[in-house]
Amino acid sequence: MERYRAVLTSLRANHFLDPGGSNLDQFEASIAAALRTARSHQGAGPLFGDADAPPPDPAATPWTVPDRLADDLVRHMDGLPDLLAGTVKSNHPRMVKNVIPTPTLAYLSSYVAAAVYMGNGVSAEDAGAALQAEIDLARLYAGLAGYDGAEAGGLFTFGGTATNLYAFRMGLLNVDPDALLRGVSRDVVVVGSRPAHYSHQTAVSWLGLGRDNYLMARSHRDQTTDLEDLDRICRAQIAAGRRIACIVGVGGTTSCMGIDDFAQLSGLIDRLVEDFGLPYRPHLHADSVIGWAYLHFSAYDFAGNPLGFREEVLGRLWRISSKIRTLRWADSFGIDFHKTGYAPYVSSMLVAKRRAKLAALGRESDMMTPLFHDAVAYNPGKYSLETSRSSANMVATLMSVSALGLEGFQVLLGHAQDISMRIKRDVGRRGSGLLVVNPDSSGSDVFIRAYPPEMDGDATFRTEMSCAAARKAITDYNDAFFQFLGRHYASGETGLAVSKTSAAFYTEAGDPVVALRLYILNPFLDAEAATDLVDTLAEAKTRFDAGRAVETRGSVTPPAPETATA
Ligand SMILES: Cc1ncc(COP(=O)(O)O)c(C=O)c1O
Numbered sequence: 001m002e003r004y005r006a007v008l009t010s011l012r013a014n015h016f017l018d019p020g021g022s023n024l025d026q027f028e029a030s031i032a033a034a035l036r037t038a039r040s041h042q043g044a045g046p047l048f049g050d051a052d053a054p055p056p057d058p059a060a061t062p063w064t065v066p067d068r069l070a071d072d073l074v075r076h077m078d079g080l081p082d083l084l085a086g087t088v089k090s091n092h093p094r095m096v097k098n099v100i101p102t103p104t105l106a107y108l109s110s111y112v113a114a115a116v117y118m119g120n121g122v123s124a125e126d127a128g129a130a131l132q133a134e135i136d137l138a139r140l141y142a143g144l145a146g147y148d149g150a151e152a153g154g155l156f157t158f159g160g161t162a163t164n165l166y167a168f169r170m171g172l173l174n175v176d177p178d179a180l181l182r183g184v185s186r187d188v189v190v191v192g193s194r195p196a197h198y199s200h201q202t203a204v205s206w207l208g209l210g211r212d213n214y215l216m217a218r219s220h221r222d223q224t225t226d227l228e229d230l231d232r233i234c235r236a237q238i239a240a241g242r243r244i245a246c247i248v249g250v251g252g253t254t255s256c257m258g259i260d261d262f263a264q265l266s267g268l269i270d271r272l273v274e275d276f277g278l279p280y281r282p283h284l285h286a287d288s289v290i291g292w293a294y295l296h297f298s299a300y301d302f303a304g305n306p307l308g309f310r311e312e313v314l315g316r317l318w319r320i321s322s323k324i325r326t327l328r329w330a331d332s333f334g335i336d337f338h339k340t341g342y343a344p345y346v347s348s349m350l351v352a353k354r355r356a357k358l359a360a361l362g363r364e365s366d367m368m369t370p371l372f373h374d375a376v377a378y379n380p381g382k383y384s385l386e387t388s389r390s391s392a393n394m395v396a397t398l399m400s401v402s403a404l405g406l407e408g409f410q411v412l413l414g415h416a417q418d419i420s421m422r423i424k425r426d427v428g429r430r431g432s433g434l435l436v437v438n439p440d441s442s443g444s445d446v447f448i449r450a451y452p453p454e455m456d457g458d459a460t461f462r463t464e465m466s467c468a469a470a471r472k473a474i475t476d477y478n479d480a481f482f483q484f485l486g487r488h489y490a491s492g493e494t495g496l497a498v499s500k501t502s503a504a505f506y507t508e509a510g511d512p513v514v515a516l517r518l519y520i521l522n523p524f525l526d527a528e529a530a531t532d533l534v535d536t537l538a539e540a541k542t543r544f545d546a547g548r549a550v551e552t553r554g555s556v557t558p559p560a561p562e563t564a565t566a
Pocket residue numbers: 158159160161162196197199252253254287289290336348
């Protein structure tokens with residue numbers, strides 16, 4: 001047999017699932033091998049393989065692709081653990097970095113099965129009923145937010161960043177319809193706020209509006225937008241002849257989960273339209289890629305509390321839920337299933353109050369026609385930025401959401417809040433120079449600032465809020481403590497993986513405050529593990545301070561003998 005035929009036979013038998021599924025066992029065996037080898041090398045700590053991520057090194061000996069096929073996929077998986085070294089372990093109870101959920105088994109399993117078929121979610125012609133998953137999920141969240149399901153619509157896309165990009169584009173085409181064919185022809189701005197995510201600036205920049213045309217209103221300590229300042233900025237822009245494409249409110253900021261009241265924002269827009277006789281209405285978008293998940297509480301019986309949340313947890317859930325329900329006043333909002341939705345990267349959705357506005361984002365060009373033969377079919381590819389969209393992601397997201405149900409989400413989020421409150425309380429009790437600096441914020445994130453043992457944390461914190469020099473010294477101390485944690489606590493059973501944020505919140509003067517950050521989402525982090533985690537943090541702090549004391553003593557230059565005797 002020619003060599004190519006022999007290789008083709010092996011490819012068919014070992015590298016692809018055959019059409020009738022006769023080698024399904026082999027596929028299952030390679031999935032099992034991948035999972036097992038990963039598990040057996042994952043280590044005990046919060047980072048894979050108990051290692052800090054090796055920095056990529058472009059100068060390292062280049063990897064080379066083998067000449068031959070792998071003839072045994074099970075053995076081939078032995079190479080997997082090396083590629084995972086240093087990766088965060090999303091299910092490890094002491095991995096509390098960033099906003100990283102543990103992905104559900106329903107998602108992971110259905111994704112693998114659906115990905116085999118390779119539907120492209122730009123047209124139903126390719127993706128079949130997978131696109132129904134997009135329609136159904138958009139309808140679900142539009143409904144939970146209080147939109148009219150007959151008018152609303154939604155679109156999966158590539159991250160929270162893209163949900164903002166879509167929303168700003170809807171706003172842009174509203175104020176400058178020519179932008180679609182001829183490019184931006186007017187002075188256009190987008191107005192957000194200071195603690196909003198930097199992806200807003202990415203979006204205005206990539207839309208060709210220019211990054212300087214993203215204007216930031218001041219915000220309150222809880223990260224909600226200062227509406228007076230927002231109003232002042234909008235009025236000044238309109239008076240200067242600029243058009244406001246979009247006003248973006250916060251629907252759960254990256255830190256501390258500030259949520260605006262979108263009824264108030266909508267009222268503010270009404271007044272702008274009326275006072276200036278505007279021929280358009282600025283688009284109101286909610287960047288709710290973190291806060292959206294609390295829509296699952298829209299119909300929760302807070303009075304009966306059937307899930308039995310503790311009173312303080314229940315109060316917090318009620319407050320968040322009442323705020324997030326004001327999304328009904330926004331024209332669009334964003335969802336990141338890969339954040340508070342327990343899906344893996346990347347699964348995001350933009351939900352629009354009027355799906356006609358979404359559909360108006362694109363206009364068919366002759367170049368597109370060969371792709372979309374059926375004029376009446378659901379063809380989101382006609383207006384999506386992406387030419388390829390994973391329909392497996394749509395299917396898996398729906399499978400995951402339906403496996404959890406409302407109750408599953410309520411328990412996951414309620415548990416996260418419960419544990420975050422316990423951690424805040426435990427850190428406060430410990431008196432080890434660790435101070436929770438967001439005791440009353442709404443998120444399940446905990447921000448901690450460390451203070452040298454000789455200082456009173458509370459008093460220094462108050463001074464720092466108005467004194468930049470005092471803040472700088474403590475920030476340097478926190479940077480050093482964070483590095484110490486990375487050096488000595490990244491691995492093993494006592495390891496922990498926490499983040500450091502450059503802006504836990506902003507002072508009255510608008511300066512960012514640095515803090516250690518623990519984002520609680522993990523279902524395996526229970527009350528006992530939370531206490532252990534705080535114990536480890538306190539112990540690490542004591543060791544860090546002891547080391548510092550030695551270093552400081554060592555660094556004092558001993559007096560010269562003659563001086564000493566003088
Ligand atoms: C509030 C907010 N908006 C947008 C984004 C961007 O989302 P993504 O990373 O999915 O693009 C983030 C991400 O961290 C965020 O916290």
